[in-house]
Structures are given as structure tokens and as C-alpha cells.
Amino acid sequence: MTDTRQMTLEQLEEAIYSCTLCPLHQGRTKAVPGEGPLSADVMFIGEGPGFHEDRQGRPFVGAAGKFLEELLASIGLTREQVYIANVVKCRPPGNRDPLPNELSACEPYLERQIQLIKPKVIVTLGRFSMGRYFPGASISKIHGQPKRVGNYLVIPMFHPAAALHQPKWRPLVEADFKKLPHYIAEAGHFGDDAPPPQAQQLSLF
Numbered sequence: 122m123t124d125t126r127q128m129t130l131e132q133l134e135e136a137i138y139s140c141t142l143c144p145l146h147q148g149r150t151k152a153v154p155g156e157g158p159l160s161a162d163v164m165f166i167g168e169g170p171g172f173h174e175d176r177q178g179r180p181f182v183g184a185a186g187k188f189l190e191e192l193l194a195s196i197g198l199t200r201e202q203v204y205i206a207n208v209v210k211c212r213p214p215g216n217r218d219p220l221p222n223e224l225s226a227c228e229p230y231l232e233r234q235i236q237l238i239k240p241k242v243i244v245t246l247g248r249f250s251m252g253r254y255f256p257g258a259s260i261s262k263i264h265g266q267p268k269r270v271g272n273y274l275v276i277p278m279f280h281p282a283a284a285l286h287q288p289k290w291r292p293l294v295e296a297d298f299k300k301l302p303h304y305i306a307e308a309g310h311f312g313d314d315a316p317p318p319q320a321q322q323l324s325l326f
């Protein structure tokens with residue numbers, strides 16, 4: 122693989138489509154790089170492609186995606202206005218959890234996507250993207266609570282699929298989403314020369 126750190130978004134997508142860095146490439150129909158405008162203020166990071174995503178090469182196009190679109194609509198946003206990515210770009214067999222070697226093989230792609238998009242706010246959906254920023258945390262304790270990590274305001278949220286399976290979480294997800302416009306407005310953009318990523322608890326909100 123060429124160095125992802127120099128790649129444009131288009132080059133990154135091409136590299137992901139032809140990636141063979143971990144065994145997940147063997148079972149994929151299509152890799153799913155992610156999608157959305159380079160200028161997006163908000164980036165959602167899910168887990169990995171499921172059946173429909175693998176077929177279509179697009180993130181969040183199944184039932185969880187439909188719910189995500191409803192949640193976005195509830196705050197006046199469409200999926201075309203946000204960037205949607207996953208921690209792994211190829212579908213794990215049977216939708217199993219991604220393995221550590223798969224997560225680490227895919228990490229440079231996500232890292233470069235974040236660098237290029239420079240979102241104001243990163244919303245983690247589910248355990249694996251939450252783990253990048255809140256290692257060891259429990260989603261039921263920290264959901265909806267933003268933390269400044271370097272240049273970004275990171276907000277952990279329940280995965281929409283989890284909320285579909287666990288109806289008791291649905292109102293919590295809906296309430297967390299309702300707070301998002303406020304955080305986007307407050308987050309502001311921080312330049313490339315901001316201090317290195319360092320997790321600190323926000324007292325701002």
C-alpha cells in the first residue's frame with residue numbers, strides 16, 4: 122500500500138477498493154470506503170459493512186441506515202450533508218465483530234479520512250469506534266457525552282442497529298441526536314496546528 126498519509130479522498134477510496142491488507146478482502150463483494158462531502162461538519166463512524174452495504178459498496182444502507190436517516194431528519198439533516206464511515210471497510214463474515222488485526226489493518230484509512238474531512242464533530246456509533254476515543258468505556262454510561270479529542274469533539278452514541286434490537290435504547294438515541302445541532306454549533310473548527318490529540322473531559326457543555 123502506498124502511504125495513506127499523502128492520499129486524496131479519491132486515492133484513498135481506490136486504495137480501499139483494491140485493499141488486500143487483511144483476510145476480510147477475500148469475502149467481500151464490494152469494499153465500503155464511506156461517503157459524504159469533504160466539507161462535512163459531522164462524521165459518523167460505524168462498525169463495518171453488513172450484507173446490504175457489502176452488495177452496494179455504500180455505508181448504512183440497510184435497516185440501521187434507514188434509522189440513521191430518520192435520526193438525521195429529526196435534526197434537519199440529510200445523509201448527503203454528513204460523512205459516514207466505518208472502522209472496517211469490508212464486511213466481516215456473518216456480521217461478526219471485527220478482529221484486532223482487521224481493525225489495525227484498516228486504521229490508516231479511517232485516520233486519513235478524518236484528516237481530510239476535518240469534521241467539527243465525530244459521532245461514534247457502537248463499541249468499536251467508541252473504543253478509539255473512549256477505551257474501556259461503557260456506552261450505557263457515556264452515551265451522548267462529548268469529549269474534546271485534539272481537534273475534534275467526539276460524541277459516543279449507541280449504534281442504530283443496537284437501538285433497533287433493544288427498544289429501551291431507542292429514546293436514548295433519539296435524545297442524544299437532538300443534542301447534536303448544539304454541539305455542532307459550539308464545536309468550531311480547529312486548525313492543523315492545534316495541539317496534538319489529547320483526551321480531556323469537556324466542561325463546556
Ligand code: URA
Nearest residue numbers: 167168169170180181
Ligand atoms: N452497520 C455499521 O456499523 N456500518 C454500516 O455501514 C452498516 C451497518
